[in-house]
Amino acid sequence: MTTEPLTDLAALGERFTRDPYPVYAALREEGPVHRVRIPEGTDAWLVVGYELGRDLLADQRLSKRWSRASPALGIGKVSAGTSMLSSDAPDHTRLRKLVAREFTARRMERLAPRVQEMTDGLLDAMLAAPDRTADLVEALSFPLPMAVICELLGVPFLDREKFRTWSGQAVSSVDPAVRASSAEAMTGYITGLLADKRAEPDEDLLSALIHTADEDGDRLSGDELIGMVWLLLVAGHETTVNLITNGVHSLLAHPDQLAALRADFSLIDNAVEEILRFEGPVETPTYRFTTEPVEVGGVVIPGGGELVLVAMSDANRDPARFPDASRFDITRDARGHIAFGHGIHYCLGAPLARIEARTAIRSLLERCPDLRPAADPATLTWRTGMLMRGPLSLPVAW
Template sequence: MTSARPAAEPLAYPFAAEKLNLAPLYERLRREEPLARVQLPYGEPAWLATRYEDARLVLGDPRFSRAAAVGRDAPRVRPYAPGPGTISTFDPPEHSRLRRLVTKAFTVRQIDRMRSRVQQIADELVDAIRAEGAPADLVEDFALPLPITVICELLGVPFEDRGDFRLWSEAFLSTTKYTLEEIKGYRALLRDYMAGLVAERRTAPQDDLLSSLVAARDNDDRLSEDELLSLAESILIAGHETTATQIANFLYVLLTRPEHLAALRADLDQVPQAVEELLRFTPLGSGSLQPRYAVEDVEVGGVTVRAGEPVVVAINSANRDESVYTGPDQLDLRRHEATHIGFGHGPHHCLGAPLARMELRIALRTLLERLPGLRLADAEQDVEWKVGVSTRGVRRLPVTWEVR
């Protein structure tokens, strides 16, 4: 075990990388310095866990706390720090209490019940794409409206307001796109909007998740008003933004690897396994940048993390760990190895993972079935990318296909 504190200056983090590539530095760190000292754009320095087993330890071990970050100048990529009362800042048992309130909406059984409706939405979007004709922007015409429609119907948010909460979501994820004052303003608008929906559900409950949360607040006293609003906001943002980004990114990965695309199109029964490999292979952001603070001294990657020190997890690096995966930097749509941690691990494992998996599977299969010869409409280098936000992804993805 190494207990000496590092003398070198912390590495600037996140590491620079273009498009969906990973910085080569991750490989060196996994090999030589699996727990490295880093400095994020905001907050105090942190340890960075880059190996698979170390990542699972930090994400799943109760000796690492999310709640301990509240009130600290926590390491972060965005200019603001989450305040108390959001589900991401709780540890069990408080975290478990809030999570149980929404678990029923995301069980495998409930997701199976939603499958036909999600397929219907996907088919209607493709119908519109085919009717309009090529080229189509798969981000605006498919990747975004699919999960937005699903989460609106599940939570109980009017679909016609999607333009507003898309803007608010983008501000929530902003690293440099918006100023701190702009972010605070958009967050206030989101809070007012959600408070208005809650007030409507109090007078006219509906068959949706928001009404269930209101009942849990008013009838059972199982959460505070701030917790109710924060939970609803988190579900709205996380329920569409990451899935939309993943749909577009997965399509980009496949469209720029024609041999993989052709193999998958020839055997669509492989789509579920392909989705798992794409979740492992495709970076969504810089990793789990919600820091965990050690509540006691813990050995991680041969280094002693002292009580009170924060650790951030490079999920993208952990999912490329050569000690776990064969040829980790190669896309293998038939891979059957260790479970990836693309949805996280431990108490904060993504609550909506079953829904996201189902949407991703339906999205890929529907597009490959119904848009024969799907390919990029422009040169690969002309694909537009998001800038100034914490999620890495395609902003526009023009495509064409064969008309039959």
């Protein structure tokens, strides 16, 4: 039980989905910890601001295991299988180690020419449109990360539309029943995918993971195998699609920054960091539950499975950490942002996401010297829920 007043974020509806930053900033003015009702329908403890938020992401008194959630929250697991993202140490350590070496920055850099090739192919198709307009999400932001992660895993015939619907619903729907049924459908689908791969193994990551599970069952259970594939497929594209889209959206909305990048493409890596800071794809990370009372900035969050969310989007715009934090400036030092999380769950795919974003954004701008929005930005529809941030479509013209 708690006497903290409750801020109903769900009641803010569309206004909060479209532009959550002023809401977070107003909360931050009052203090770092708030009792909130989130659009997903549950009550949670929301932590705003950089310093304490970053600390909490690495605080292992908070558990990522769904079984730790207080029954009073009324929430169910929304992922398929058991993954590193829904585990604590030492299970987490074991699961992460199994794939970590596949995702090192060096290994990913070797993929860069292939990412460029795929980008070029997608842009060829997009630029063939006779009316010189396209939805950037459909043409580039979605298909690129999806193709890259499928190729990496060795999933040649993924039914991408089906997969995309389930995956999108599982991470962004505000209806718990829809989230649960998508996760269930996904489990069935991945099980089928694994069966196909077992029948026809290859030199790819999926075959290697199946082999690990089959030959050395104590290291990767069937449930963990499904969890790993689900996590890599979902994390591999749900996030990067928004990094590319949010990046192009932010650049188009700030013509001076777009001009600066066009004038000097060596700024691209810095620009990607600033996009991650200013309009990162993950607004609040996946759920964490208290295993004991945790004191944060003078407030004691009770133990017993309370839901704790860190407003990463707010941390990255905290003026105490980033001067003039609400200004989009591709030349600033944006390092230290927590768009990829912090601590043991720090994003495994960060090097890959960076390569995809820099390749997609730079190639798009190079090939479209006159790229411009094809719709009033105020009419864009943004993803619901507090996990992911990005517009569902971004009409552009060239």
